Amino acid sequence: MSATLIKHARVVNEGLIREMDLRIVGSIIEKIATDIRAEHTDRIIEAAGCYLLPGMIDDQVHFREPGFTYKGTIASESLAAVVGGITSYMEMPNVNPATITIEALNQKYAIAAKRSYANYAFYLGATEDNLAQIQQLDPARHCGVKVFMGASTGGLLVEAPQALEAIFRESPVLIVTHCESNSVIQKSREALLRSKAVLTIEDHPRIRNVNACYESSSYAVSLAKRYQSQLHVLHITTAKELGLFEPGSIENKHITSEACVHHLWFSEEDYASLGNLIKCNPSIKSRSDRDALIQGLHTNQIDIIATDHAPHTLEEKQLDYDQAPAGLPLVQHALLSLLEHVRHGRLSLTQVVEKTAHNPAIRYAITGRGFIREGYYADLVLIDSQSSTTITHENSLYHCAWTPFVGQVFSSRIKSTWVNGQRMFGDDGVVSGKPSAMALAFSR
Template sequence: MNSTLILNACMVNEGKQRTCDVLIKEGQIEAIGSDLQHKTADRVIDASGLHLLPGMIDDQVHFREPGLTHKGDIASESAAAVAGGITSYMEMPNVDPPTLNMDALERKFARAAQRSVANYSFYLGASNHNIDQIRAIDPTRVCGVKVFMGASTGNLLVDDPDALDLIFRDSPILIATHCEDSRMIDANAERISVQYGGEVPVEMHPLIRDVDACYTSSSMAVALAKQHGSNLHVLHLTTAKELALFTAGDLVDKRITAEACVHHLWFSDLDYSEKGNRIKCNPAVKSLSDRDALREAVRSDLIDVIATDHAPHLLSEKNQPYMQAPAGLPLVEHALPMLLELYHQGVFSLEQIVQKACHNPAIRYQVAQRGFIREGYAADLVLVDLNVEQQVEDGSVRYKCGWTPFAGERFRARICQTFVNGVEVFDGTQVIANTDAAQALRFNR
């Protein structure tokens, strides 16, 4: 269908709620008004009682393609994403082979053009040796440079001070960092392994990957960014201590920004006894006081963006002993419903959720014509029902890995419809896998 008219929706956009109609034509929002019933369209949707949000822009996912597709792939995980109200994503470079050069990056774009249900972009990974590739990035096509500062695997670990200095000095686009200090983590792991005789319980995860390991690395990143005037975005903060590195205020005035992920806003170390390795992730889920400090930082604008860090693994991998189990959680299908549950709990307002998960990623990454409900913008839209419960269970997920850390939860909102560039890709029950709808993200840089 070339045109859709959404009537009587409660639109949540740019800090306000109002009942209105939205006309979509040729993939864009053509008109927004209080009385568009007279407009003609191929399809008319009466959205009375529903809320209309911009599609969530997730700036941090791991879709595992190429090389790790037994865990997930672009097709399966983007389908789960649109079912969860995520219409655009930015995918990470730690695949096999890692995305460290332009050829590998172009191959990922080509795969997504054939397989993705949601809009997409990809990070170029930084290494100790690829500064020339970073300097050659096309800023209008690539979302960012991902730097694993002190904690990663293989040649994605950037631990050479001279290489870090060049990256922060010369990157033509935003630098997104994973901040943990591997030497401190290794020392903690050795000490705790001796204490437990090698049988380390998962409850030790936030003590191995502890507050100081995070702060040491993130403070280094912030210092480098200040030294070079870099555009720095620190991913997935987990500690109250790190918040002192950032400033509150309007995002457009910042060159150093911070992000929180949905699982760190939901879980705390009190959940390890029940969830076990299902919530093992890097950086670790930490204390209840850390979680509550992150929530307050979202409300006070110390934290600018909410994302997922979606990172699926098979349950057979997760069910290994703690020290062998991989870190990472599948999250895209339930990230927005979880945030809406926090709305029901009084933690965040709807306006705050839209600001942090939709508007601010678009602003921070300078995404062209997305992230807002505005005339002339891409029709990336989500209709949600705030008053219909859903029971979350492993058996109902769309992830290739087949499980969710939210199994057993009951959320008081659900996604009714998702539109990507004006095309319905989720109808509330089924994903309509129309890969022609998705587009590569463009950036106004």
């Protein structure tokens, strides 16, 4: 097995930043110490002044395969993720056909085994009549079941109380929810249309508003408390929702929550310049909501940061508001955006690592990942905080070929990413590895 020695890195792990050496043998971190000798080493990487982080584990992406490969593929989007420092992902079921059976789930695993650059897992989508499929999920192999408790596409909406109660009572795996009340959305939309003939992007946070989110997320939390379910509420966007979640360590929580990078970065003030490019569900809301999310990361009412990466073509995004689809491509620039929060003192580097690597590994009980520890898989990202990265549509690797961060100059640069010990991306800007990722395993 090949061996790589990383020298003098500032290792960011478990609340500490320490200058250390690290040796990778095969796919595993063999040794971490203050000084490791270079014997029996195939490659030495001098990392003085750079930060070495565990790779980001993104628990919410939409890679669009099968069915929507003109928007993105498992290969294209996982490659962009690796270049952005994301080494593992969990992908959503709203593809075509929707991933609502074990057979469809197995087909996606088969695609990823051949084409994915990052480690992978896939959610089963809940419907109002596929409880038998949910009951077959394997806690050691399957990351969770996705429940759209609000407006959705492809028949994945679950609103009937009996169906929801059965899922929360019977699911053998973590339940993850998209929480927006369809009835509140419809009433808000109708009210706006009484006062204006045509809706625009500025109306998006008024339609998909605070009450739409809170009514649905509070219902999900109440169901989880009633049945003692394992619940993870995705992409929280409002200050009001934070009161639903307990502060403190993620350890032993059975109800957790997540914020996404675009809700931490943009506010409704950005609709004027970016328009439908930042149309997403749940909507980007007020500056005060965005600031509350940052505070929720500090109090640990928000446990995890993810992306909700959801690419659409630029042509689709240029349609009128009502026709333009919701979703943003984010995986390549997510970690860089979080490092910008660190630069401006809104978050610490150890917090970013906790929320993007440690906590996803803990919440999902991922085997051997999410930490820089001897014996763990070498899923690593090396950061140069002294170099900048200018974002353009042209240097974005998404299949859709655009980014909402266009024109942004981030104050850090991702130098290298390792997946299972293989250096997939280097500081020469070249992707050097072939798809060789692994399915995530879960110790539960």
